[in-house]
Amino acid sequence: MDDFLAARSQMALSLGFHIIYSCIGMVMPFFMAVAHYRWLRTGNATYRNVTKAWSKGVAIFFATGAVSGTMLSFELGLLWPRFMEHAGPIFGMPFSLEGTAFFIEAIALGFFLYGWDRFHPWFHWFTGVVVGVSGLASGILVVAANAWMNSPAGFDYVNGQYLNIDPIQAMFNDAWASQALHMTVAAFAATGFAVAGVHAIMLLKRQNVTFHQRAFAIAAAFGAVAAVLQPLSGDVSAKDVARRQPAKLAAMEAHFRTEKAAALVLGGLPDEKAGQVNYAVKIPGLLSFLAHGNFAQEVTGLDRIRPEDRPPVLVPHLAFQLMVGLGMLMLGIALLYFWARWRRRAWLHSRWLLRLFAAATPAGFLAVEAGWTVTEVGRQPWIINGVMRTADAVTPMPGVVYSFYLFTAVYLSLSVVVVFLLYRQIKMVPVLYDVPPQVSLA
Known part of the structure; x- marks a missing residue:
C-alpha cells in the first residue's frame, strides 16, 4: 500500500466510524426528549427509566464522537496539508460554528445528566432538547463543509490563487441544503431502526x-417516519447531483454513454473497460426522469467526461445500489408498521414484526456508510470538485501506512469498548415489571 492509498484509507476508516457515532449522538437526544416529555405528562415511571437509560447511551456516544471527531480534525491537517492551506480560510466558518454547537451540547448534556431532581422538571427537559438541537446543528455544519468540497463556492480561482473569499457563500453553497436534508433524514432513519431493533430483540x-x-x-x-421521507430527500439529492456533478451521477448509475431517455440500471456489475454493465435490469427512461423530471431528457454519460477526470465506477455503483436497496427495505418495514398502528394493532406485539425490526437493526447504518462512499468516491479524482485533485493535496511525509495501521487499531479498540459499554448498559436495564400473563408475543 503506497502513502496516497494509505492516507485515503485512513480518512475513510475515520469517517466510517465517526459517522455512526455522530448520527447516534445527534438523534438519540430527541428520542430521550420524547420519553422524558411523556413521563412529565403522564407520570408513568417507565418513561422516566427509558429516559435515564437512553441518556447514558447518549453520554457514551457523545464521548466517542468527540474523540473520533478530534482525530479527524488532526487528520485533515496532517494528511492533507495543501488542501487545508488553501481551503481552510474558505470553508473554516462551518467548522468554527460546529465547535460552538459542540460546546453548547457539552454544557447542556452536563446539565441534563446531573440535573435529575435538582432543576425544575421542565427546565431539565429543556436541557435535553438543547442537547439534541445543538447536536443536530453540529452535524449539519459539518455536512456544509463537505458539501463545499462537492460544490465549491465563495472564492475566485485565478492562476492558482484563491481570491475574493466569501465564507458565508462558501458555507451556503449549492450542495448544502440537499446534502444536509438527506444526511439528517438518514441519521434519524438509521438510529431509529437501530434502537428499535435492539428493543425488538429484548x-x-x-x-x-x-x-x-x-x-x-x-x-x-422516528425510524419509520424518516424511512418514508428518505426517498423524497434522495430524489432531491439525486437531481442536485445530476445538475452539479454529472460525472458522479454517471458513476453511481454506471451510465457510460450519453443518451436521451436514459435507462435506470438496477444491480449489475460494471465493466469499465468495455463501457457496459453486465447482469443488470434496465428500466428505459427512468434515469432521465429521476435526474431531470423528464423521461426523454438527455443524461450525461462518462463518455462526455475526460478520462483523467472520471471517477471509478464499480465502488460508487455498488454502494449506491446497496444504499437504495436498504432504503427500500426500511421503507417497506415502515409502511407495515404504520399499517399495524392504523389497522392491525395486534401486529405491534407479533413476533414476526419484531423479527423484521431486529433483522433491520444494522440496515440504516449500512445505508449511511454506502451513501458516504458514493459521495466521497464519486467525487474522485477531486478533493475540491473541479479545482484541486486529491493526489495533489496529500502530505509528502513518508510512512503514512504506519499511521493507517495505528489508527485502525485505535478505532477497532474504541468500537470494542463502545459495544461492551452498550451491552452492559442494556443488561443493567432495571426490571420494572414482570411479563404479565396477558401480554402475547406470539
Missing part, C-alpha cells in the same frame, strides 16, 4: 417487556 427474549415496548414504540416511530 422483546423477543421477553425481558422487561413494558420497558422495551415503550422504548420500541418511540424509536420505531
